[in-house]
Amino acid sequence: MPYVSTDGARIFYTDSGARSSSVVVLSHGFFMDLSMFAPQVEYLEAKGFRVLCWDARGHGGTATEPHRSFSYWDSARDLLAVMDAAGVDRAVLGGMSQGGYTALRAALLAPERVQALILLDTEAGDSPDEQKAEYRELFDAWTNPEVPLAVLADGLAPQLIGGTAADQAPWRAKWAASDRSAIIQAAACLTERESLLDRLGEITCPAMVLRGEFDASSTADKSGALAAGLTGSGPVMTVPGAGHAANWTAPDPVNDAIGGFLSRLANSAAR
Helix, strand or coil, rough: EEEEHHHHHHHHEEEECCCCEEEEEEEECCCCCCCHHHHHHHHHHHHCCCEEECCCCCCCCCECCCCCCCCCHHHHHHHHHHHCCCCCCCCCEEEEEEHHHHHHHHHHHHHHHHHHHHHHEECCCCHHHHHHHHHHHHHHHCCCCCCHHHHHHHHHHHHHHCHHHHHHHHHHHHHHHHHHHHHHHHHHHCCCCCHHHHHHHHHHCEEEEEECCCCCCCCCHHHHHHHHCCCCCCCCEECCCCCCHHHHHHHHHHHHHHHHHHHHHHHHHCC
């Protein structure tokens, strides 16, 4: 399996599909890993795309220097390093939740390398004080071995994953087997991230913003502000009945939306 070393981390990634010029790079959400995009990888490969997925710091198979803090700007550089390692000059960047925070920053750091953005259940703002307090309470409990993880998962899985118990089961199993302390620095990165709302106008590439109807994290207002700030975005697309991880629990409508967006992108480039 391929890895790339960056400043403070050894990033695990996968590289699959046709070796074509059409490349999609997918960045996952918090408490998840690159496997959350399995439905999209299968779909995109069948459409002839090359797909790169990678594990963010504090997640999955990526190794991070202990006690070293980082920001989503560092994560954006990790993403670009994955592209470098794979020999990809330019790609469509897709990100779910925190993966969207990373994709937006990559588009600001290296606009010439970003063909378009696929932004799933994400936003551009920072965390208000009330949310920061909620995050800190959750992460303090998560990293405390005396707190039963199953109890935390009971509250987290319906909100973070949504869908059915079967949809949530693989992630509950991953959490139970994980090193609970691994997310400490990633948690600080998430909690203390800054707003990009005033910089969205600098991102001019085509963009698609999509959210699950019942996503309580990336609300309709937050998604609307993201779409409105991106000059290349149309209106927010909503997946009926889905929650925060719409791409996992409702893959068919999400894949259809992604496929339509990529088709329009290709047609526009051909003109």
